[in-house]
Amino acid sequence: MTPARILVVDDEVDFEALLKQRLRKKIRAKEFELIFAHSGKEALEKIKSDRTIDMVLTDLSMPEMDGLTLLDKLREIDENIKAVVVSAYGDLKNIRAAMNCGAFDFVTKPIDFEDLTITINKTLAYVKQIKETIFRLQQAQLQLIQQEKMAVLGQLVAGVAHEMNNPLSAISGSVFLVNDIVQKLINHLALYQTEFTCSSPEIAEYAEEINLEHIINSLPRMLLVMSGSTERLINLSNSLRIFSRGDTESKVSADIHEGIDSTLMILQHRLKPNRQRPEIQVVKNYGSIPEIECYLGQLNQVFMNIIANSIDACEEVNVGRSFSEIEAKPNRILIQTKLTKDRAKVIIKIKDNGTGITPEVQSRMFEQLFTTKPVGKGTGLGLSISRRIVEEIHGGSLTFTSLWGEGTEFAIAIPVVN
Numbered sequence: 275m276t277p278a279r280i281l282v283v284d285d286e287v288d289f290e291a292l293l294k295q296r297l298r299k300k301i302r303a304k305e306f307e308l309i310f311a312h313s314g315k316e317a318l319e320k321i322k323s324d325r326t327i328d329m330v331l332t333d334l335s336m337p338e339m340d341g342l343t344l345l346d347k348l349r350e351i352d353e354n355i356k357a358v359v360v361s362a363y364g365d366l367k368n369i370r371a372a373m374n375c376g377a378f379d380f381v382t383k384p385i386d387f388e389d390l391t392i393t394i395n396k397t398l399a400y401v402k403q404i405k406e407t408i409f410r411l412q413q414a415q416l417q418l419i420q421q422e423k424m425a426v427l428g429q430l431v432a433g434v435a436h437e438m439n440n441p442l443s444a445i446s447g448s449v450f451l452v453n454d455i456v457q458k459l460i461n462h463l464a465l466y467q468t469e470f471t472c473s474s475p476e477i478a479e480y481a482e483e484i485n486l487e488h489i490i491n492s493l494p495r496m497l498l499v500m501s502g503s504t505e506r507l508i509n510l511s512n513s514l515r516i517f518s519r520g521d522t523e524s525k526v527s528a529d530i531h532e533g534i535d536s537t538l539m540i541l542q543h544r545l546k547p548n549r550q551r552p553e554i555q556v557v558k559n560y561g562s563i564p565e566i567e568c569y570l571g572q573l574n575q576v577f578m579n580i581i582a583n584s585i586d587a588c589e590e591v592n593v594g595r596s597f598s599e600i601e602a603k604p605n606r607i608l609i610q611t612k613l614t615k616d617r618a619k620v621i622i623k624i625k626d627n628g629t630g631i632t633p634e635v636q637s638r639m640f641e642q643l644f645t646t647k648p649v650g651k652g653t654g655l656g657l658s659i660s661r662r663i664v665e666e667i668h669g670g671s672l673t674f675t676s677l678w679g680e681g682t683e684f685a686i687a688i689p690v691v692n
């Protein structure tokens with residue numbers, strides 16, 4: 275734990291030495307750390323430039339800027355820094371004024387160091403509590419924003435996918451019919467050509483002009499491309515719908531494999547080959563698992579976060595390697611599912627041969643907002659959200675093993691019934 279930081283403001287230099295001496299045990303035990311300023315002005319500068327100060331212990335009568343003015347200004351900078359004032363014994367008027375200026379507590383001169391220690395501890399405990407509350411609030415707020423964003427995005431995507439469905443079905447159906455019709459027309463033309471061999475020069479000339487033979491040969495191929503592409507669009511639209519499946523109020527029985535496949539489909543553009551590297555191979559090893567009661571839309575978000583991290587790690591490990599070097603040891607993501615022996619849990623493992631994770635990063639990577647990626651690429655939200663979805667919402671566990679330079683494996687365990 276880092277020691278709490280206390281800014282001591284007093285114009286008497288002797289006080290500094292005395293304080294250090296009397297509080298040396300606490301300082302040595304790293305319970306707190308003392309920083310000194312010798313005037314209100316110097317104190318304000320220190321507080322402004324060093325945002326880690328937890329509390330201020332200040333004398334009231336000082337040249338340049340007195341303690342009361344310092345208290346006033348302190349409140350403007352940061353109301354979470356608590357101040358304890360030191361005043362002359364019996365100087366009730368100034369003590370009242372200081373309390374009215376927002377001082378947290380006071381001690382009197384000559385200082386009773388036992389009392390001072392108690393006062394410091396009490397003040398620091400209060401500051402710590404406030405900090406923790408603020409931190410928890412920030413976390414909750416961030417999660418709410420993220421949840422809201424995902425919900426809105428999910429609805430949008432589901433809506434677009436739904437709207438794409440009708441035109442896509444229409445195109446797909448027409449292509450199917452056109453295929454048949456074109457074949458019939460070609461047959462009909464062929465009949466003409468055999469039955470009426472003496473075609474007029476005009477017809478022959480036009481046939482040459484439009485390259486009739488070539489058109490007839492390529493038309494079925496084009497139609498094949500069209501139906502293939504429509505099919506891919508239909509798959510994508512289905513994947514989008516499954517991926518962003520509007521989560522109902524309660525858990526719904528769902529097929530995890532369908533969820534993973536839809537996620538992979540959506541990540542396809544990041545997996546396919548490009549100029550720097552061949553495709554990132556995805557090897558699926560699906561076991562026989564039952565449908566499980568879950569919020570599939572949210573679990574898909576977990577699969578997405580973890581697989582996207584694996585892709586990032588593969589891309590990072592590629593830095594400095596040539597295309598052929600990567601080809602010799604290709605980027606690979608292994609996805610495995612299975613049911614535990616007691617049939618109580620479904621395990622989904624996602625393993626990559628990317629960079630691996632250093633022990634320092636391992637100890638922090640589930641923290642909200644922790645990222646090692648450049649601004650715009652990483653948000654540091656993926657793993658903390660995933661852990662919440664898996665552990666809090668589904669009563670499962672999200673764990674990992676990783677070796678720096680080797681790769682990483684995440685394991686998601688979800689109870690079959692909960």
Ligand SMILES: Nc1ncnc2c1ncn2[C@@H]1O[C@H](COP(=O)(O)OP(=O)(O)O)[C@@H](O)[C@H]1O
Nearest residue numbers: 583584587639645646652653654655656657682
């Ligand atoms: N498969 C992985 N390989 C290497 N590092 C990883 C992997 N997964 C997560 N990490 C590390 O954990 C950090 C936090 O991940 P995450 O919460 O998803 O946030 P982000 O991806 O936005 O950085 C990443 O920045 C990265 O350093």
Ligand SMILES: [Mg+2]
Nearest residue numbers: 579583656657
């Ligand atoms: Mg991430």
